[in-house]
Amino acid sequence: MDMNVGKTVFKSERDDFTLLMGDALKLLGDFPDGSVDMVFADPPYFLSNGGITCRSGRQARVDKGGWDRSEGVEADFRFQAAWLSQCRRILKPNGTIWVSGTRHNIFSVGFAMQRLGYKLLNDIVWFKKNPPPNLSCRYFTHATETVLWAARSEKSRHCFNYTLMKKANLGKQMQSLWTILPPRSSEKLFGRHPTQKPIELLERIVLSSTQPGDLVLDPFSGSGTTGIAAARHGRRYIGIELNPDYLELSAQRYMAETHTHVTAEVADIERPAVATGLEPLPLYLTPQ
Numbered sequence: 478m479d480m481n482v483g484k485t486v487f488k489s490e491r492d493d494f495t496l497l498m499g500d501a502l503k504l505l506g507d508f509p510d511g512s513v514d515m516v517f518a519d520p521p522y523f524l525s526n527g528g529i530t531c532r533s534g535r536q537a538r539v540d541k542g543g544w545d546r547s548e549g550v551e552a553d554f555r556f557q558a559a560w561l562s563q564c565r566r567i568l569k570p571n572g573t574i575w576v577s578g579t580r581h582n583i584f585s586v587g588f589a590m591q592r593l594g595y596k597l598l599n600d601i602v603w604f605k606k607n608p609p610p611n612l613s614c615r616y617f618t619h620a621t622e623t624v625l626w627a628a629r630s631e632k633s634r635h636c637f638n639y640t641l642m643k644k645a646n647l648g649k650q651m652q653s654l655w656t657i658l659p660p661r662s663s664e665k666l667f668g669r670h671p672t673q674k675p676i677e678l679l680e681r682i683v684l685s686s687t688q689p690g691d692l693v694l695d696p697f698s699g700s701g702t703t704g705i706a707a708a709r710h711g712r713r714y715i716g717i718e719l720n721p722d723y724l725e726l727s728a729q730r731y732m733a734e735t736h737t738h739v740t741a742e743v744a745d746i747e748r749p750a751v752a753t754g755l756e757p758l759p760l761y762l763t764p765q
């Protein structure tokens with residue numbers, strides 16, 4: 478597709494990985510109507526507001542960056558509604574959107590989706606097995622994130638690769654509780670992003686809701702995890718990101734990925750499982 482949008486800072490030779498630098502709120506406005514098959518968005522959670530967390534066993538301030546500071550409930554809602562509205566316009570009639578978040582932003586995102594006419598399909602709970610302890614001892618340990626999955630409208634006939642997901646879950650229907658470890662060190666070889674998502678999470682999302690050749694968009698691309706998952710499985714990707722350091726990191730990840738990995742989703746899923754019978758089989762294990 479000829480996308481004359483924003484400033485392209487990286488385009489792969491195969492035309493399957495494009496990075497745009499700029500503000501998603503502005504750039505999304507330049508995309509044509511109905512041009513994207515699937516959106517994954519990991520928007521600001523608006524949680525960098527002076528709280529404390531535990532990093533490497535030590536107390537640290539929660540500060541992901543200026544982009545993650547809350548401007549108050551109303552302004553945060555307007556922000557979420559604005560980009561979600563653009564994404565709905567850009568999605569094809571049968572397209573779907575995934576949005577990750579925590580209690581800080583997910584209710585605002587969900588309400589905006591309902592108001593805009595999306596059809597909510599699932600609220601996936603991503604369970605992190607070994608979360609950092611809660612140092613204040615005044616709350617339960619935060620061990621989950623939510624990923625909302627929605628179709629463009631009530632009328633959408635959305636893509637769900639049910640059989641593939643069932644096969645990946647050892648022949649049982651895959652549930653909405655996903656136990657996935659945080660990104661491994663092998664996923665951070667080219668640098669660190671403060672909120673990088675595990676590739677396994679994005680692979681499951683891409684494989685469950687798209688077909689090879691589909692166009693996937695991530696308006697808050699960060700270190701490009703969505704694009705790596707898309708490229709790994711023969712989907713096309715466009716990522717939007719404000720920060721040039723993260724764009725460079727994404728391009729490096731893509732180049733390493735396309736030189737060292739083969740696209741072979743079925744082979745990966747069919748490999749013999751060392752299964753407990755309790756955990757879903759990872760769709761793809763990054764070689765260590």
Ligand SMILES: C[S@@+](CC[C@H](N)C(=O)[O-])C[C@H]1O[C@@H](n2cnc3c(N)ncnc32)[C@H](O)[C@@H]1O
Pocket residue numbers: 499500501502519520521522544670672673674675696697698699700701702703717718719720723
């Ligand atoms: C939660 S992180 C995404 C992390 C990503 N999923 C990954 O695995 O690396 C959100 C990203 O959105 C970027 N960002 C924040 N506001 C933005 C905006 N208005 N337009 C484009 N990017 C934005 C931030 O720089 C940050 O890298």
